[in-house]
Amino acid sequence: MADSLVSVVNLGCRVNRVESDRISAELVSAGFTLVDPDEASLVVINTCAVTGEAEAKTRKAVRHALGRARRPWVIACGCAANLHPDMLETLSDRVVVEPSKVDVVARACSLLGLVNDGDSLDDAVDPHDLARVLGRSRWGVKVQDGCNNRCTYCIVWKARGPERSVPVPAVLDQVRLAERAGVPEVVLTGVNLGAYDGIGAGDAHVEIDELVETILHKTAIPQLRLSSLEPMDVTDRLLDVMAAHPDRIAPFLHLPLQSGCSATLARMGRPYTAEEFHDLCLRARRRIPAIALSCDVIVGFPGETDAEFSESLAFCRKVGFARMHVFRYSPRPGTAAAAMDDQVPPELKEARGRAMRALARELALADARSRVGTxxxxxxxxxxxxxxxxxxxxxxxxxxxxxxxxxxxxxxxxxxxxxxxxxxxxxxxxxxxxxxxxx
Missing domain, CATH: 2.40.50 (OB fold (Dihydrolipoamide Acetyltransferase, E2P))
Structure with a gap:
């Protein structure tokens, strides 16, 4: 039926990507057909609010969907929808804000007058059909949501709420679904993945290193990858687990550095120093010699002097990251950093961004060359x-x-x-x- 044509638009982070994939799969299991936005009777937009620019992109995406030829309904979910529902609902009477992503399918059925039989995703969809829908050789498995940190530049803790974890049996169900579909790699994701504290057998609390071991022991998924881990959450126990299973765990860690200058980190509200971060990198490389280290780094944070930027640049060179995601600081209304004095001029942020990206390319090539012959x-x-x-x-x-x-x-x-x-x-x-x- 034409009324069952739906499109899912993802904005934002890795966790959003995994959530959007899950929403897509659940829509298919409920009888919907995924199509391009131009053909859809309903467009689901998983929104982002990490920066002011991201919120602007959210508004643009909603307006663009509303202007499609079929005049579709638009369901907005995600961070921007949770923070500012009125901002989106006032765009049109065809916009519906759904604060709970688990209720998107039910809301879609209600809007289009369809019946949801209530089957669970695992029971309703052949895993191989699901693999074709998602079209990937790796699946993201969301095991954690929310954040208890209060970084001065970040609004996500308000949009996502406090930390909470998926119970271990539910995580195993998702991994086994990927296994049955023949997917060779599962990526564990979360807003603050290292803060995982799920409930396992006998109501025992299970931390991230224990979750990884449980997945390895109770499934046959060929490869497990950890997405992004806050530096303070990477324990020696977790590194030891990774080192003990080089045949099953990808030798890769993404660590959001944000700055290589301890003074800048303190203004950001990050709970570690550059020296502590460097020590973590050394410990990781001692245990896992083939590991590739990736990072996020922000340039032009309020108060960042030329000397502090140079210190951050030199620090990244010293670590030798294999991948770097470089961001120019963008004031996010509602955060402490947006009200700080000494905002860095846009042209200076741009210049620092160019310099950091040039270093990122140099380091990535050096790491790639070091792997030739292996x-x-x-x-x-x-x-x-x-x-x-x-x-x-x-x-x-x-x-x-x-x-x-x-x-x-x-x-x-x-x-x-x-x-x-x-x-x-x-x-x-x-x-x-x-x-x-x-x-």
Missing amino acids: VEFGVVEGASQVTLGSYHRLRLRGGADALLATRVPVAIEGVEDSGELWGTVAASEGAEASEVACG
Whole structure:
């Protein structure tokens, strides 16, 4: 039926992406057909409010959806919808704000006059059909939501609420669904993943390192990847678990640094110093020699002097990140940082952003070159494209159509100036990919 045509638009972070995938799958299980926004009777927009610019993009996305030829209903969920529902509802009487993402499907059925039979996703959808819907070789599994931190630049703790965790049995159900679908990699995600404190057997509290071990012991998912972890939440216990399972856990950590200057970190309300962050990186590399370290870094935070920026730049060079996500500070109304004195002029933020991004490209290429001549496991995501455990992209010589959506050992043979690696599938899975020393 035409009324069952729906489109899902995602804005924002990795967690939003995983939530949008789940909403898409649940809509399909309820009988909807996913289509392009131009064909949809209803558009679901998972909104973002991390910056003022993100909220502006949310308003633009809603207006754009409303202007489609079929004049669809629009369901807005997510952070911007939770923070400012009136802002979105006043755009049109065809906009409905749904504060609970788990209720999006029920709201969609109600708006379009359809019946939801109430089956759970796991029971209602063939896992292989689900894999085709999501169209990915890796699935994100959301295990945690909310944040108890109060970083001075951030509004997410208000939009997402306090920390809460998915019970261990529910996490295992999601991983097993991916396993049945033949997905080679699962990515554990959360707003504050390292704060995971789920309930396991006998009402025991389970922390993130214990959750990882439980998944490895109770499922056969080929590879597990941790998404973003706050530096203070990466314990020696977690590093030891990663080191003990190099055949199952991707050698990768994304650590939101935000600044390599301790004075700037203090103004940000970040609960660690640059020295403590560096010590964590050293401990991670001692335990997992092949690990790739990734970070977020903000330039132009209020009060950042030339000397502080230089200190942050030098710190990133010292760590030698494999990947860096560079952001120019954008004042977010409602946060402490937006009211701070000494806001950095836009042209200076732009210049610092260019310098930090240039360093990011230099470091990424250096890390890629350090991996030439080694063997690393990777997930085949295209006819000749592989995403390695270290998150580097690699082009397979000769292609590998038969290996699509599988995890294979790859012999890394060379690197382009762009940083893209190239290589071939290793002769056998007995290759000691876990013993590669890089970085």
